Amino acid sequence: MRIGIVCYPTFGGSGVLATELGKALADKGHQVHFITYQQPVRLNVFSANIFYHEVSVPTYPLFDYPPYELALASSMVDVILNHDLDLLHVHYAIPHASAAYMAKQIVLERGRNIPVITTLHGTDITLVGRDKTYEPVVTFSINQSDAITAVSKNLRDETFKSFAITKEIEVVENFIDNTRYNKRPIDAFKKVIAPNNEKILIHASNFRKIKRVEDVIEIFAKVHAQVPSKLLLVGDGPERRHIEEQVRKLQVQDDVRFLGKQDQVEEIMLVSDLFILPSEYESFGLAAMEAMAAGVPVISSNAGGLPEINIDGVTGYTAPVGDVETMSQKAISLLSDETLLQQFRKNAKAQANKYDLQNIVPQYEKIYSRFCRMECGA
DSSP states (O other): OEEEEEOOOSSSHHHHHHHHHHHHHHHTTOEEEEEESSOOTTOOSOOTTEEEEEOOOOOOTTOSSOOHHHHHHHHHHHHHHHTTOSEEEEESHHHHHHHHHHHHHHHHTTTOOOOEEEEEOSHHHHTTTTSTTTHHHHHHHHHHSSEEEESSHHHHHHHHHHSOOOSOEEEOOOOBOGGGGOSOOOHHHHHHHOTTOOEEEEEEEOOOGGGOHHHHHHHHHHHHTTSOEEEEEEEOOTTHHHHHHHHHHTTOGGGEEEEEOOSOTHHHHTTOSEEEEOOSOOSSOHHHHHHHHTTOOEEEEOOTTHHHHSOBTTTEEEEOTTOHHHHHHHHHHHHTOHHHHHHHHHHHHHHHHTTBHHHHHHHHHHHHHHHSOTTOOO
């Protein structure tokens, strides 16, 4: 098949999932065309089956804000017609689903009917999409898609609750490439971070308010007071300056490292002992699943789709949003019991294996095959 993938090219979950999906499809012989405003950060391999098309947005004095959606729709039309795509798979509803609808109508007038599959990822539905400014367009665009998928049961239910969706939403869960985590941790790297064999806690996100990174710092401060430990913060975003101030205020700055955005996050996960994700909402929790793939138990909130992947008392522990005290005590008890920690490590790894790309990618292929033209092949 010749598949167009439209996504955000950033470190966010939707962009990571879309890029890894494209790479996996290319490995299986499909021709994959990425259409976005810059090369996706996870698109770090060469493949004869992968093509990248940059969306160029011209600027004119007339526009206060460059019309990206129009430029994106035009780029889709160009790639569809010039590379004879069989379908478009757009990730994150805003503005990709509406731009895809526009592109679909344009090529339809030229004798091509291009199927559009829309995958919902989270805040495009639970946060941005609910805004009255966007809701009518989001609802219309989703309903005009030929197929709709969501990355968790919770997100599917939230979408039906918040929008007048008239079509079936199929749950195709996020996935990871477990082979990236099937290696030994680098002892020298761990020794640099924790020279006295301290426990290593880790958090990875885009540092937005919804991630509640301030809770991560509070939890670490409580753990640090009882268990010799270090904290690694992977990522960056609008809350970073506030978090740096909080770290200094709680006087744990000597044991907290800000690592910034990291592409090869598995090397960091593999030397860690516990992942902290106290988010206000997660549609799935891809970062938590990546930690589990490295055999790292998770302390998380029980919001959104997190309880679907982080099984309380098995792969880690869950607690209500904002319950820093419970999360801290669970973390301390787990880090203080090496036998229990090792069992949770094994459980986390086993849970991650269920979400391997070899199990999930065929589900997307099955959906594609329902809409692919009769003459298209692998």
